[in-house]
Amino acid sequence: MKISEIISELEVLAPRAYAEGFDNTGLLIGDATTEVSGILVTLDSLESVVDEAIETNCNLIVSFHPIVFSGLKKITGKNYVERVVLKAIKNDIAIYAIHTALDNSFNGVNAGICDRLKLTNRKILIPQKGTIKKLITYAPLSEAEALRQVLFEAGAGSIGNYKECSFSLEGTGTYKGNEDSNPVVGKKHELTTAEETQINVTFPKHLESAVIKALHASHSYEEVAYEVLNLENTNQHIGMGMVGTLETPMEEAAFLTFLKKQMNAQVVRHSKFRNKTIKTVAVLGGSGAFAIDAAKGSGADVFITADLKYHDFYKAENELLMADIGHYESEQFTKELLHTFLSKKSSNFAPALPQGRVVLSKINTNPISYF
Template sequence: MIVQDVITYLENLAPLAYAEDFDNVGLLVGNKKAKVSGVLVTLDTLEAVVDEAVENNCNLIVSFHPIIFKGLKSLTGKTYVERTVLKAIKHDIAIYAIHTALDNALKGVNDIICNTLGLENKQILIPQKGTIKKLTTYAPLGNANALRAQLFKAGAGNIGNYDNCSFNAQGIGTYRGNEASNPTLGKKGELHQEEEIQISVTFNKHIESKLLQTLFEQHPYEEVAFEVTTLDNYDQNIGMGMVGELKNAQTTTSFFEFLKEKMKVSCIRHSQITKDTVKKIAVLGGSGSFAISAAKRAGADILITADLKYHDFFSAEGDIILADIGHYESEQFTKNFLVDYLSKKITNFAVVLSTTNTNPVKYL
């Protein structure tokens, strides 16, 4: 198995097409064609983590956070980022970062938090926009059913709980081929009319190249007429944060104790407790102040997130309780999830859980 094979598994789980624009995800260091001896999974890639990879004979590190976030203008070892990258290169270790691609995945970071807390009726808190596209093409009447079936097989036509979704309209197509043409129907140099079906299907943007390849391979015409447009629809299965419900309402004080136990935290920074009980819970792993308004609109009693600043707590305004459990703490179970996922996919070499505590924040 090569590095690209592992990447394919990861991108089936969390396609990079849905990572945030500001992020730096994917293969950051190494050769995607290199044979894999082992995979080490970590939350952050530091020098100590590279050392751990060497000790465990792992030449691929799958990291949640990207070690290279901003552009590097030199590699002299003057910063922890440069030293880490240099050490990885020295030992021929590849580094892959998944970050906000997994943040936005339906079965990703926030789903992990929800499951840890036992939340039910889970929904994406901030659905992503611009992830849904539409393909429109035109096929001869006799070929339309077969072509449509192949487009569905390639992943098009899935809307919510439905599949094989399409819109079809019948009409007359016209064309005339020049001397270099080789028309499937009609003759070169002659105007031809053909009874055709207009087929429109929606699809998620990460499968566009696969879908177009299917279209070109399966369409009977020499020249395929098609259009691809991006829709403004919000995607209910892709986006930041989640909101769910406790099976039974809890008093706020008892929920805080429950939260500390489940998320393994010793303290929680929070806004004023303005609700005696909580039931609807919003979560957003990592820095989540931008989700406060969305959590309010969702009717959440509490938002669990991290990296809230002083003035962020004022924006609760008595409508919601804000709970900051720490950045590392909110994402700590991500590496366990990735190990479990990859271990089910890969059986011919080790997938190792990093034991290095990469949390830079310490408490007294």
């Protein structure tokens, strides 16, 4: 089992195509062709975590946060980032970071918070733009149905809870081949008319390569006519944050007590009580001040996030309750999410990667202590 195969599974859960532009996700250290001896799952790749990987014979660390975030001009071991890179390389340990790709996944970080709070009726708080594409192509009438099926198998035609969605039109196509052409229908230098079907399907942008490859591989024409368009349609399965509903509405103080317990938070910093019942909850793991307006616009009664500054709390403007539970606290269960996912997938890898070789890090990487 190679590292590249593990990465392929991770990118089903959280395709890198949806990571934020500022982020540094993917394989940061190591060779993707290396055979995997074991996987250590962690929130942060620290020196102590690399030591743990060595002790547990894991040569791949799957980390939520990237240890290398911006460019390194030198690697001399003078800071914690450089020391991690040096130790990992010396011990042939690869590091893969998933970060905002998992933040933007419908089954990622924010879904984990919703699970802890038992929220139902979930939807994305800030849908990511430009995630849906549309393919328009043309095929002979007799080949249209087979081509549709090939495109569906490549992942095209899925819309929300529906699969194999398409729209077709019949019409007449024309073409004239030059001296180097080899037309399936018609002859060189002759204007040919053919009864064709126009096929329209949408697909998520991370599948574009697979969809176009399938199109070319299955089409009978020498030159395949097609268009790929970027759509502005809202995609409710990719984006930052999540909004859900409590099973049982709570008063504000009771909800904060519940929140603190469920998220193992040492303290909850919050805006002034509004003396209103909490029912609709918006969440965003990590630093979420940028989503305050979106949370207010969603109709949420409370917005749970981290790293709010002094003036951020004023932005509540009595429209919702804001609760800062801490950066680590909001993301701490992410490594359990990744461990569970990889452990289930490891059954597909056996005997190359037995179940026991997916290890959950025992190290608490929270850099903040409370007095």
